[in-house]
Amino acid sequence: MKLSGLHHVSILVTDMARARKFYRDTLGMREIGIPSTFPGAGLRVHWFELGDEQVHLIPTPQPDSFSQRHYAMHVDDAQAAREELRRKGVETAETVPIPGADRFFIRDPDGNRIELIQWTETYRIVPVGE
Numbered sequence: 001m002k003l004s005g006l007h008h009v010s011i012l013v014t015d016m017a018r019a020r021k022f023y024r025d026t027l028g029m030r031e032i033g034i035p036s037t038f039p040g041a042g043l044r045v046h047w048f049e050l051g052d053e054q055v056h057l058i059p060t061p062q063p064d065s066f067s068q069r070h071y072a073m074h075v076d077d078a079q080a081a082r083e084e085l086r087r088k089g090v091e092t093a094e095t096v097p098i099p100g101a102d103r104f105f106i107r108d109p110d111g112n113r114i115e116l117i118q119w120t121e122t123y124r125i126v127p128v129g130e
Contacts, residue, residue, distance in 0.1 A: 005052075005053075006053055007053060007054065008047070008053055008054035008055065008056050009053075009054075009055055009056070009071045010045075010055075010056040010057075010058050011055065011056070011057060011058065011064070011071075011108070011110075011112045012058050012059075012060040012063065012064045012110065012112070013057045013058065013059060013060065013108070013109075013110045013112075014059075014060060014061065014062065014063050014110055015109065015110070016044065016046065016057065016059050018109050019046075019057050019108065019109060019110065020046055020057065022108050022109050023048050023055065023057070023108070024048070026085070026088050026090060029048040029049060029050060029055065030048065030049045031046060031047065031048055031049075032047050032048065032049050032054070033047070034046070034047050044059050045057060045058050045059070050073060051074070055071075063110045063111055064110065064111070064112060066111055067113075068113070069113065070105065070112075070113035070114060070115050071114060071115070072103075072114070072115035072116070072117050073114065073115070073116055073117070074117060074118070074119075075116045075117065075118050076118065077118060078102035078103060078104065078116060078117070078118035079102065081116050081118075082104060085106060090106050091106065091107070092104050092105070092106055093105045093106070095115075098117075099121070100119060100120055100121030100122070100123060101117055101118065101119050101120060101121075101123075102117070102118045102120060103115055103116065103117040103118070104116055
């Protein structure tokens with residue numbers, strides 16, 4: 001078996017209309033169609049395009065627990081992203097620096113943690129335990 005990449009991340013949301021507005025209007029992501037079998041099976045999910053990957057919104061009556069768990073999205077200019085999100089009323093949070101990267105965190109309306117990261121240098125992958 002050889003894994004070749006990440007296809008999507010699924011997150012729980014308590015208010016689908018509010019979440020769709022955040023991902024579409026605040027973050028500027030494009031909503032895409034879902035498989036035709038989903039609505040008939042009672043699945044009221046919504047999918048958003050993120051480059052070659054996707055973010056799937058799954059309705060739930062209760063928000064997910066707050067934790068350090070998150071997913072990260074590439075951004076071409078982290079400083080400009082901070083400024084734009086702050087103008088839109090989104091709180092940004094700084095975090096532990098990574099050499100060669102500019103990054104920060106935001107939360108969506110349900111508290112899901114999202115990292116926005118701009119790599120300013122090529123990340124050198126170091127194998128572990130080989």
